[in-house]
Amino acid sequence: MFARIESYLRFWKRRFSRSEWTIRHLGLTPVEGKSEEPGLLLIQIDGLARRQLEAAIEKGRMPFLKSLQTRGHYSMHTFYPGLPSSTPAVQGELYYGVRTSVPAFSFLDRKSQRIAVMFRPEWVKKIEADLQLHGEGLLKGGSSWSNIYSGGAAPEETHFCGSSIGFGDMWRTGKIRNIFIFTLLHIPAVVRINGLLLLELAIAIPWAIRGIFRGQWIFKEFGMVISRVCIGIGMRELVTIGGQVDVTRGLPAVHINFLGYDELAHRRGPGSLFAHWSLAGIDRAIKVLYRAAHRSTRRDYHVWIFSDHGQERTRSFATEFPGGVEKIIADCLEPDRKKDPAWRPRSQQEIHAPGLSRSSLAERRRDRERAAHTLTEEEARTFSVVAMGPVGHVYFGRPMEVSDKRALALRLVKQGKIPGVLHRDGADRVWWIHEHGETAVPDGAPALLAGHP
Numbered sequence: 410m411f412a413r414i415e416s417y418l419r420f421w422k423r424r425f426s427r428s429e430w431t432i433r434h435l436g437l438t439p440v441e442g443k444s445e446e447p448g449l450l451l452i453q454i455d456g457l458a459r460r461q462l463e464a465a466i467e468k469g470r471m472p473f474l475k476s477l478q479t480r481g482h483y484s485m486h487t488f489y490p491g492l493p494s495s496t497p498a499v500q501g502e503l504y505y506g507v508r509t510s511v512p513a514f515s516f517l518d519r520k521s522q523r524i525a526v527m528f529r530p531e532w533v534k535k536i537e538a539d540l541q542l543h544g545e546g547l548l549k550g551g552s553s554w555s556n557i558y559s560g561g562a563a564p565e566e567t568h569f570c571g572s573s574i575g576f577g578d579m580w581r582t583g584k585i586r587n588i589f590i591f592t593l594l595h596i597p598a599v600v601r602i603n604g605l606l607l608l609e610l611a612i613a614i615p616w617a618i619r620g621i622f623r624g625q626w627i628f629k630e631f632g633m634v635i636s637r638v639c640i641g642i643g644m645r646e647l648v649t650i651g652g653q654v655d656v657t658r659g660l661p662a663v664h665i666n667f668l669g670y671d672e673l674a675h676r677r678g679p680g681s682l683f684a685h686w687s688l689a690g691i692d693r694a695i696k697v698l699y700r701a702a703h704r705s706t707r708r709d710y711h712v713w714i715f716s717d718h719g720q721e722r723t724r725s726f727a728t729e730f731p732g733g734v735e736k737i738i739a740d741c742l743e744p745d746r747k748k749d750p751a752w753r754p755r756s757q758q759e760i761h762a763p764g765l766s767r768s769s770l771a772e773r774r775r776d777r778e779r780a781a782h783t784l785t786e787e788e789a790r791t792f793s794v795v796a797m798g799p800v801g802h803v804y805f806g807r808p809m810e811v812s813d814k815r816a817l818a819l820r821l822v823k824q825g826k827i828p829g830v831l832h833r834d835g836a837d838r839v840w841w842i843h844e845h846g847e848t849a850v851p852d853g854a855p856a857l858l859a860g861h862p
Contacts (some may be wrong), residue, residue: 437654437658438658439657439658439659439707440658440659440660440661440707440708441659441707443659443661443707443708444659444706444707444708444709445709446661446708446709447708447709447710447711448656448659448660448661448662448663448702448705448708448709448710448711449551449661449662449663449710449711449713450652450656450663450665450698450699450702450710450711450712450713451662451663451664451665451713451715452665452667452695452698452712452713452714452715453556453664453665453666453667453715453716453717454667454670454688454691454714454715454716455496455666455667455668455670455671455716455717456670456671456674456675456679456716456717456718456719456720457670457671457679457688457716457719457720458679458716458718458719458720458721459485459487459716459719460719461674461679461680461685461719461720462474462485462716463485464680464685465685465688466478468685470685470688470689470692471688471689471691471692472692473692473693473695473696473699474692474695474714477699477714483714488715488716490717490718490719491508491509492509492799492800493509493511493512493513493514493798493799493800494718494719494798494799495511495513495514495527495717495718495798495799495800496514496527496556496557496717496718497510497511497514497527497533497536497557497558498510498511499717499718500556500557500558500560500717501536501540501558503547503560503717504540504546504547504548504558504560504561505540505541505543505544505546505547506543506544507540507543510536510539510540511525511527511536512800512802513795513796513797513798513800513801513802514526514527514797514798515527515795515796515797515798516795516802517784517793517795517802517804519804522783522784522789523782523783523784524782524783524784524793524795525782526782526797527557527571528557528571529571529782530571530572530573533557533558533570533571533572534572536558537558537559537572540558541561545561546558546559546560546561546562547560547561547662547664548560548561548562548566548662548663548664549561549562549662550562550660550661550662551566551655551660551661551662551663551664552566552567552568552651552652552655552660552662552663552664553566553567553568553570553664554568554569554570554648554651554652554663554664554665554666555568555569555570555644555648555665555666555667555668556570556571556664556666557570557571557572558570558571558572559572559573560664566655566660568648568651569644569647569648629676640668640669640672641668641669641672641673641687641690642669642690644668644669645667645668645669645690645691645694646694648665648666648667649665649694649697649698651665652665652698652701653697653698653701656698656701656702656705656708656710657701657705657707658707659705659706659707659708660708661708665698666717667691667694669687669690669691670684670685670687670688670691671720673686673687674720675720678722679719679720679721679722680722695714698712699712726827730825730826733794734794734796734801734803734827735794737821737825737826737827738792738794738803738817738821738825740824740825741817741820741821741824741825742792742817788806789806790806791805791806792804792805792806811834811835814832814833815832815834815840815842818830818832818840818842819842821842822842822843822844823844828843828844829841829842829843830842830843831850839851841853841854843857845857
């Protein structure tokens, strides 16, 4: 009798569920007959270090995560992201089991002589195509929300990801049409999102003005206002609703990535009130997703909450040493390898718009982007530095002898004050040059990295 009543209540609850309405009206395919099989909901808080998570929980900014710990359901573990500790590399290993899938967030592609940046769709697609040669992705049959790669999810199940953020991709997969239907089906959620957007805008503008008076760049500050509102609130709410729908459908694996904290931490620092403000909203979103997963009648979900890497507060090398790494390298090169006086480091180059005869704004933007991601003649002839994220690389226009590499590495550390330089010798061994001397990698590294994984 009680089972019949429970089944009756569940039936009517599903009939009035907005997630079920979304499934029906968007033509989404639910998974039936798998209610006893396991599913996986991955919730990623981008860029959140363990010490910052612990501080946020202690200050009461993430009460739901604290409740998961205190009830004994969850325990905290340290996650080692490897190198480079950035999202494209971590997700490449998570989805496809390939370590160091990219050498850094940005790097030089030798074949095209162009600089790859891993938030540009053409590069993300290229790297993921190489990763897929190693096997199917973790998210095959599932969905990917706000990640770098699709992870094996079908194009129509890949949302706001680096591999599918182009307008053409969204049009081909029907996502533009779905956004309008989605809005009509979730009017209360849309009203709530608009209210949150206005509230965040009212908070963000005074913060931006305060930053400008403290010497921050005006364009970056108001760019951060847009980022706070669109990524910190708008995208967070959309991917939360989308994740609810996908676990209601019973997809085998769903990965949702919250970007808000990472965006703000890059601007003000990982421990700033500015960045920690976003964690309360992320905590509420996790609560919604956790409950939706455990209420799903189509799959028995496990919920994993993790961060791909952590941020640390650092001083900018370019601020400490005017001209940055490029100038230090140029000063440390032998006289016959130095750059001519007209050369300026990439970080100080201005990308000028084309002449007035070209009236197309899109054409001008394409020219600026092409100039920003293509080596100059001088860089191709001598050297270029590509550094975005925790690891940077120096690319020389022509090969250097091993002895010259070692000599330059020593000068960069002793004369240029660069913290450390890695180079490979003729026997394919890797050497780490630092202020205390030279260390073979990996054999000699544990002694210098005591306490690290």
